[in-house]
């Protein structure tokens with residue numbers, strides 16, 4: 001029985017969060033004293049995957065898998081895992097992974113556990129800790145099944161480099177037709193998506209109106225960050241729905257989250273609290289966000305953000 | 321058309337989450353329970369379909385008697401019948417299996433669930449139902465159109481949206497955008513009166529082994545004291561970006 005980790009790709013490259021997923025899977029395989037197989041689709045250069053210690057890599061090159069399709073992907077992963085006698089499948093926490101995992105769990109007779117934040121604290125019984133109540137709590141869960149799919153939370157485990165010389169596998173896998181068709185796809189051009197971002201710059205109702213987002217976009221550009229917003233901001237149409245973060249919007253688990261003119265309502269905090277470093281800029285010293293952040297500045301965003309942008313630009317000019 | 325809306329009963333989003341009995345049980349004291357927000361968008365979307373083509377809309381919940389006020393609320397909003405499967409929901413697979421059993425005995429064309437419930441955040445019930453019943457599944461739906469036997473759904477993906485289509489029967493996972501929040505239906509007096517006459521079916525379950533067990537809850541670590549930075553000293557923040565967060 002081995003551990004298999006399915007790695008997502010984009011433009012024929014492993015997605016950035018893959019390396020954390022592989023690091024987790026390697027550590028789990030060590031804990032179980034077994035092999036780690038990486039499964040990926042249509043990746044051009046698989047060399048960088050061996051920096052995190054796989055024993056084997058199965059890269060399926062197949063045009064049928066060039067676009068995400070829940071049925072085709074779940075079937076391909078399921079077939080690969082049964083051919084390789086896999087006991088544990090490790091996946092990331094992306095929207096696509098969360099879409100395919102339930103189907104995959106039924107196909108492989110596994111139990112799926114999402115939002116996992118650490119390695120098993122015990123192997124018998126197999127016990128995992130996961131985030132629950134929209135990041136307001138954690139729970140330890142015992143899984144009775146021997147076959148388990150573990151979906152890990154972004155940024156919960158970190159990277160562990162461990163160079164290996166993996167065996168490259170070759171397996172023929174038939175991909176069935178899908179009964180779900182993609183009619184079209186619309187990607188916002190240029191900007192970094194919240195899920196892919198290392199840094200998120202988020203702004204709220206304190207910005208007064210959509211015309212004031214220039215300085216926010218500039219800050220995001222300087223830092224290479226994604227932009228996000230609080231719920232009322234997207235409800236009022238100041239920013240697109242896709243930027244809404246929080247309990248009922250997108251979850252954020254980045255290295256740095258900068259909240260500007262956001263009060264820090266419990267529903268907002270629930271979605272962003274697993275970010276590592278949180279910085280708040282707010283004119284109200286009593287804003288609840290100050291209780292949940294690592295660094296805070298009390299003051300007017302319209303005064304602070306432009307100044308900060310200038311300072312960051314000069315810092316980069318001198319140091320790069 | 322026959323539509324089934326899956327309803328999860330969750331603590332109101334403002335709830336403070338606490339645990340009792342040695343941190344093994346969620347403390348429901350003082351907690352107000354509501355329809356899971358992601359399911360609520362789906363319920364309103366279902367009511368719109370019903371208004372267009374006279375579909376029937378049933379709602380289903382796996383839960384103990386304490387969830388009945390939530391199911392009655394769905395009847396007051398306009399559902400025709402509510403079903404409560406009498407079991408405490410503790411495992412996503414089990415909940416999906418129980419609902420699947422009900423669906424296979426009652427033939428629904430369209431099943432609407434939420435992309436996830438905001439309490440246990442399992443994100444698995446609709447996907448598992450689709451696989452057990454071998455029907456189409458589209459989640460993260462922010463738009464849904466129905467044309468005869470075909471549905472077209474807008475799905476939120478990372479960095480954008482995609483349009484997917486498939487045939488009925490199908491199950492979708494909804495979220496905000498399926499309808500706008502300002503469009504959410506709330507019960508009116510007439511609805512509440514009518515709800516009293518509507519059926520609430522209770523289904524007993526047979527014992528079966530449940531695959532997972534939550535043994536302990538934890539609250540997040542207390543946050544360390546925040547470090548305040550003077551708005552006149554933004555260089556300090558630049559240095560934190562550089563040294564602590566290592567982002568520049």
Ligand SMILES: Cc1cc2nc3c(=O)[nH]c(=O)nc-3n(C[C@H](O)[C@H](O)[C@H](O)COP(=O)(O)OP(=O)(O)OC[C@H]3O[C@@H](n4cnc5c(N)ncnc54)[C@H](O)[C@@H]3O)c2cc1C
Nearest residue numbers: 204205206230231246247248261262263265268283284301
């Ligand atoms: C069921 C439900 C689900 C919800 N889900 C979410 C969710 O997922 N995400 C979410 O974000 N919210 C959610 N909310 C809404 C949430 O309760 C808050 O209403 C919302 O987060 C507040 O947004 P805000 O901080 O932008 O606005 P406000 O609360 O109005 O705060 C604006 C802040 O800006 C500050 N400010 C004003 N002017 C300036 C200035 N010049 N410079 C600096 N600061 C300034 C103010 O001091 C204030 O703190 C939900 C609510 C409900 C009921």
